[in-house]
Structure formats: C-alpha cells, structure tokens
Amino acid sequence: MPLRGSSEHTQLVLDEAPYFKTLTELDHWVCSKTHITSRMRGILPYTPRRATEGSSDTMTRGRLLVCHDYKGGYTESPMSPSYTFNFWGYCDTFIYFAHHRITIPPSGWINAAHRQGVKMLGTLIFEHAESEADCLRLLVGPLPTARTGPAKSNASMTLPVSPHYARVLADLAHRRGFDGYLLNVEVPLRGGVEQTRDLTLWIALLERELKRTVGPHAHVLWYDSVIVDGRLAWQDRLNSVNVPFLLPSTGFFSNYTWPAHYPNATAQYLLSLDQTSFPRSKTLQDLFVGVDVWGRGSHGGGGFGLYKALSHIDPKSLGLSVALFGHAWTWESEQDKPGWSWHSWWEYERKLWLGPAIPGEDVSVPPWEDQPGCEHGPFEPISNFFSCHPPPNPVDLPFFTAFSPGVGWSWFVRGVRVLHTVHGWTDVDKCTSIGDMVFPRPQLAWENGEREEALPGATSTLSMEDAWLGGTSLVISFSIPGSDAEDAFFRCLWLPIQSLSITPGQSYRMSLVMKTTTDGAVDIDVGAAVKSLVAGLDVDFEISPVPAPSNQAPLPGGWSEILVDFRLPIEREDNLDVLSSAGLVVGFACEDPTQAIDLAIHIGALSVYANPASPEHTVADPKVVWADFSPQPPEDKKASGPFVGVLTWGTGLSLGPVPQLTLTSAEDPKPSWILDDNIPGFLYFNVYVHAHPTTVGTAVSPEQATFIGTTGLDGRENRFFIDSACLPPEVVGAKAVRFFVQGVIDRGRVLEWEDCAFVDVYA
Numbered sequence: 001m002p003l004r005g006s007s008e009h010t011q012l013v014l015d016e017a018p019y020f021k022t023l024t025e026l027d028h029w030v031c032s033k034t035h036i037t038s039r040m041r042g043i044l045p046y047t048p049r050r051a052t053e054g055s056s057d058t059m060t061r062g063r064l065l066v067c068h069d070y071k072g073g074y075t076e077s078p079m080s081p082s083y084t085f086n087f088w089g090y091c092d093t094f095i096y097f098a099h100h101r102i103t104i105p106p107s108g109w110i111n112a113a114h115r116q117g118v119k120m121l122g123t124l125i126f127e128h129a130e131s132e133a134d135c136l137r138l139l140v141g142p143l144p145t146a147r148t149g150p151a152k153s154n155a156s157m158t159l160p161v162s163p164h165y166a167r168v169l170a171d172l173a174h175r176r177g178f179d180g181y182l183l184n185v186e187v188p189l190r191g192g193v194e195q196t197r198d199l200t201l202w203i204a205l206l207e208r209e210l211k212r213t214v215g216p217h218a219h220v221l222w223y224d225s226v227i228v229d230g231r232l233a234w235q236d237r238l239n240s241v242n243v244p245f246l247l248p249s250t251g252f253f254s255n256y257t258w259p260a261h262y263p264n265a266t267a268q269y270l271l272s273l274d275q276t277s278f279p280r281s282k283t284l285q286d287l288f289v290g291v292d293v294w295g296r297g298s299h300g301g302g303g304f305g306l307y308k309a310l311s312h313i314d315p316k317s318l319g320l321s322v323a324l325f326g327h328a329w330t331w332e333s334e335q336d337k338p339g340w341s342w343h344s345w346w347e348y349e350r351k352l353w354l355g356p357a358i359p360g361e362d363v364s365v366p367p368w369e370d371q372p373g374c375e376h377g378p379f380e381p382i383s384n385f386f387s388c389h390p391p392p393n394p395v396d397l398p399f400f401t402a403f404s405p406g407v408g409w410s411w412f413v414r415g416v417r418v419l420h421t422v423h424g425w426t427d428v429d430k431c432t433s434i435g436d437m438v439f440p441r442p443q444l445a446w447e448n449g450e451r452e453e454a455l456p457g458a459t460s461t462l463s464m465e466d467a468w469l470g471g472t473s474l475v476i477s478f479s480i481p482g483s484d485a486e487d488a489f490f491r492c493l494w495l496p497i498q499s500l501s502i503t504p505g506q507s508y509r510m511s512l513v514m515k516t517t518t519d520g521a522v523d524i525d526v527g528a529a530v531k532s533l534v535a536g537l538d539v540d541f542e543i544s545p546v547p548a549p550s551n552q553a554p555l556p557g558g559w560s561e562i563l564v565d566f567r568l569p570i571e572r573e574d575n576l577d578v579l580s581s582a583g584l585v586v587g588f589a590c591e592d593p594t595q596a597i598d599l600a601i602h603i604g605a606l607s608v609y610a611n612p613a614s615p616e617h618t619v620a621d622p623k624v625v626w627a628d629f630s631p632q633p634p635e636d637k638k639a640s641g642p643f644v645g646v647l648t649w650g651t652g653l654s655l656g657p658v659p660q661l662t663l664t665s666a667e668d669p670k671p672s673w674i675l676d677d678n679i680p681g682f683l684y685f686n687v688y689v690h691a692h693p694t695t696v697g698t699a700v701s702p703e704q705a706t707f708i709g710t711t712g713l714d715g716r717e718n719r720f721f722i723d724s725a726c727l728p729p730e731v732v733g734a735k736a737v738r739f740f741v742q743g744v745i746d747r748g749r750v751l752e753w754e755d756c757a758f759v760d761v762y763a
Helices: 023-031 107-115 129-140 164-176 192-213 262-272 303-313 342-354
Strands: 064-068 093-096 119-127 180-186 219-223 251-253 287-292 321-325 399-401 407-413 416-426 457-463 473-480 490-502 508-518 522-532 542-545 560-567 577-590 597-610 621-631 645-654 682-691 706-710 719-722 736-745 757-762
Touching (some): 023 129, 023 164, 064 251, 093 219, 107 119, 119 129, 119 219, 164 180, 164 192, 180 192, 262 303, 287 303, 303 342, 407 706, 490 522, 490 597, 508 522, 508 577, 522 542, 522 560, 645 682, 645 736, 645 757
Parallel strands (some): 064 321, 251 287, 621 757
Antiparallel strands (some): 399 597, 490 577, 508 560, 508 597, 542 560, 621 645, 682 706, 682 736
16 A cells, blocks of 8 residues: 555554454454444455466375464554565465464455465464463353353263354454464363364364355364364374364364474375265365474475475475465565665565576575485475466456565556655555566577577566556566577567466457667567467467557557457367466567667566457446545544545446447347446555645646555555545645545556546545
C-alpha cells in the first residue's frame, strides 16, 4: 500500500483482529458485533493450478511447504522495505507463522499466494505452561457460568470433545480468506492417552469443518510434537507414537533435527502401513520433512548448506515433501552487515533459491561436519529439488504481472511516476510473478532454428527507477557480439518470460507493455509469442496481432503495448492443459553486424486472459460508479483534520451502447445479445486528491490531482483510510477537497478517468 507521507506520522489501518492471544479472546471477538461477519471481499479466493502436460510428474514428486517466521510475524511496514517471498511457482503451501495462539495470515500475503495458486495457512499454537489450560479448552469448548452437570451418571464416559472451536476456526478461515491451519501443540497433555485420543478426534472435526466451509482444498497440518501418551517428545520422523495424529490430518510436518537416515525411515514406515482401514489414505507427498534454514540442528547446517538436507529428503525420487522453516534467514542474518541493502539481499536470496546469475560461479558453502558415510557435492539451489509450476490457467484467473517483488521506492501509473519516497515501501498484496523463466538468467534461443554463432549474453534485473504500473519493471540486458556471418545483418532471438498453463483450443489475449534502449546503430523489432514447453508437441500456437485503435495516443515515457490473440489449435481427450511459455521474439538489424552492440528491453507489464468465445459476445466493462466519504477521527488526535476519514466507493459494469433489436419473429433462433461471462475484476485502486476551488464554475481536473496511495493493506473491498499525514501541502487550509478513485483491473488496464469517480469533502 504505497502511501504519500512519512513513517513517523502516517496512521496505518491494518487487518481487523490480526491475531488472537487466547481462545477466550477469540470467543469475545466472535460474540462482538463490531467484526466482519461475512467473507472479506478484498481477499482473492484460492484458485488451484491445473494438471498440465509438460510439467514434471506431480503425482509422485514431493511438494514444498514454506513456513514463514519473520521476526515473530506482523512486522512488515508499508513505509519501509521488508522481506517478501517471490518463488511461489516452486511452492505448494505457505504458512504464516507467529507465536500467538491463533495467527491469521495478513490479507496481502493471502492474495500473493492465491494469485499463484498456492494455499495459505494460519497457525494454531500452544507453547509454554500457560497455554496448557487453553489446550484443554480447545477440546471441551467454553463452559457455562451457571451450575450444570450430566442428567444421569455414566461411569464409562470419557472427556467429551466439543466441535465449538473447530467450527469457529473454520469460520474464521472462511471469513478471512485463508485455507487452513498448522497445528503446533508444544505442551505436554496431562490427560495422557484420554486427552491425546480426544485431540485426534478434534483434528478430524476441524478438517471436516474446514472442508465444508472453506472448500475441499482446505488443509490441517500436524506438527511433530506431542506423542500418543501425552509427552512432548519431538520424533523428527513419522513413527508409531505420532502416526495417530497424521491420520485425521491432511499432512504431517516433522521436526528438523533428524539424522541422515530418518527421511528414508519415515518413507518406509508409511509404506509399511496397511491403510485399508484408514478413513483416508496418506501418501509420501503428505509427509513434509522439516528443514530449518537457520540451521539449529538441521542436517547441513542451514543457509547455503540446505541442499545437503534436501538431498536426503529427495522429493524428486523418494517423493517426500519438504517443510522449509524460517526462510527469511537471508534477510535477518544479513541486514546488520556493512553495505547491506535491499538489492544486495535480493541477489543473496535469488542465489539461495535459483543459483548464481553467472553460470559456473562458485557459491561458498558454510563449514559443516558431514556425518560418517554422508558426503555431499557442491552447492545446489533450492529450485533444483522441486518443479516450478505455472500459475492458475488464465481462464480460471486472469494472469497479470508488473514484476513486483512487493517492495519499491516509487509508484507509477501508466509510466508516470506519481510518488517517490526516500524510505521505500512494502506491500505484499502487490507481489506478482517476477517472470519465472528469466532468473537466475534468461533462457535465450535463436528463433526459427539454430545459428552457428553463440547466443548473446543476457542478464535479468528488477528496476525500481522506471516502471509502467506499480514500482518495478523487468529489464533484460543483451550483450550481442559482432558476427561476420553472411546473414548476420538480421538476427532473431526467442526470450521466454513466464510459464503458463494453456487450454488447447481456447482463445486468449496477451498484452505486453515494453520499451527498448540501445547504445548502437541497430533497428529493433519486438513481437509477443507463446510457445509450447511439451517435448514432441509439433503444433505451433496461432498468434494474431491485435491492432491498436486508430485514435489511441502514444503511451507516455517511450512505452508501447504489444497486443496479440493466441490459441493452440489441437484437441485433447485427456483434458490436460499444455505447459507453455509467454515471451518476446526480438529481431535486430545492424548496419555493421561485425560490431558488438548492447541492447536492453524494459518490460513493464504482462497480462494473459481468456478471450470471449465469439466476437459476437457482449463484453462488460468495469467502472467506478460513485465515491463517498465518512469522517473518522484517528486514534492520534494530533493527526486529526477536516479531511481525515474513510473513503468508500462502488463499482459496476457497463455493457456499452444499446444495440438495435433485429428480431424477425418469435421463432428467430439468434439471441438479441450474448453476454461474455468472463467478467473483469479489480487488482487495486489508486487514490488522488485535489484542493476544491470555491469559485463557482471552476473545473477540477483529475489529471492535476495528487496521488496519495493505493488500496490493499486491510483486505477490505473498496475502502481507503485518509490520514492527514498522506495529504499534500497544497490541500492544507483548503475549504474543500475532491478525492478521485481510479481503478486498475485484473487485466492490468488503468481505467480512463471517464470511468472513475470523485467525491467532494468540505472542511
């Protein structure tokens, strides 16, 4: 949520009730009338990835779970750079972890995960002696204050299990838009087997309620902690004393201090079980073997020695999954060192996950004494052990990226910088793909066949100095050596940028906003294309350029838009999508091809979405229809002012000009119109302000208004808190102001001002 203003004075309105310290606190919140009782509409629903031909066999390979414990949680500041996660394609499930009783993932993190088809879990944790009573309350539910008891004694009755908290927690997940919980019981259960058996029943109730309320994708993960007799005894593997907790759960998260042979022992134990009597069978993929990025007893010592632990878990061959804990180690362990910056962290982070940008570069591995008979080779990045999955099919969820890591120092709207800060900002809600095929380095190929000469050198970076939308653009830099080949006057490269899951026969539209820079005498021709990544599939995509409207003005800042329609003209009986890559075909013609040239392509945005089934379909265009303002004094009375409050607005859809009816009779088989059901939504909204002149008849132009911020901080739909600190100096002392609300739709298009709304506020 980039905001005008300073971190010292801006009042931030965050998610309502971000966490609960006790179950009693949760009950009080549920009973109050101030909380949101329906699902928070500003949170993107989970959209699963589809089965895709060309991807590695996901039925047998282990998955990656990432457990985020960054400085205790809830520490990201919208007014400074912070750690963000940007490798969603390798990840199946993400846990937002903190040491509160109930940790609710912030709305921005949920949106970032769901945008890439990743499930987001909260945490239910019991640790330290003071939480033992709450652990018992979890099972029996809240008790009445009046005297009560059984109607008749029952000597065989054991501790009854209440469904109360299973229902409340499932309802909480539904309302706040996340997908389940990690259960972390790190206290002894004094009731012994009676209590542990009841706990397994409660886990079954929770999973049932989550699947009913949240959906069939909901997860309940059990952390390796207490065992069947109630003792707190981490096993570091699955075995007979903790398997009863796995059976009602979706999966098992082992502790991370295991010796080298434990992952294989875990796999063999599961395979030895006769699962015919189990309510639901479990697979090796359901077992997440814990690895601590900080080390702390993990095999390999953590950090850049992670690969040693991952090689024993062996997700690709053995099939066990991995639970990576504390991955923000790259930030927390480095941030106090001299010369540290966001950019140095990003290079460090990328190296851990993807490997060095320079092929063959040596990566230093920290000293760690290998166990006898356990030897490991040179460094391998995390990505070597997992498949990279494309985001949800653009038919299910329009794909859009502005290549944002969720951090920046400026904010751009259609190539124009509307905000620059010295302190920077973090907004995980704005995290989009960084281009999963261009890091650690671009994967160039010659277009239309191989050439004898070597491919140009190419590097990829994220630029925060110039962007189309948001705060970042992707820059691909080429170093093209001179060539004396006869046909070297014109050469053509294929640059894949983003993997996609594409349905054969479906028509898509792709928009790509870019610009080029060069230091040599060269003519550059850039086009957009999509290619299959399936080996042996010899069918090419049909690609049709979409001409720009004749009255469309050139884009500002040297940016231009490439717009194409594409489809894969094959039919399939297996209903599998095809793994594909969207990218650029870059042609360059040199007057003197023997001279080396440097070339850079700045890519500001990439979007892919489903085309209407037919040109005859009527398409709905989104609008901001109205805006309103409600004064709301801030907690800090010193920050109050006449224009402090909550801005809200309504959106709608327009079907365009009303057509002339052409019905010939009551039997005419052609409908008067057919609506396209691929209805656009909104990514976020930009908010601007302008001092309102009191002179009658004086116009207020939105182009002259000052940007003050974007939505996305609190998970609410169509809502923005106006803080006096984010108002520009020119409105101080004004008798009235006009706020403008500008929508950005999920195709990456900024609404024209004619489709936006304003509200006037008077002092």
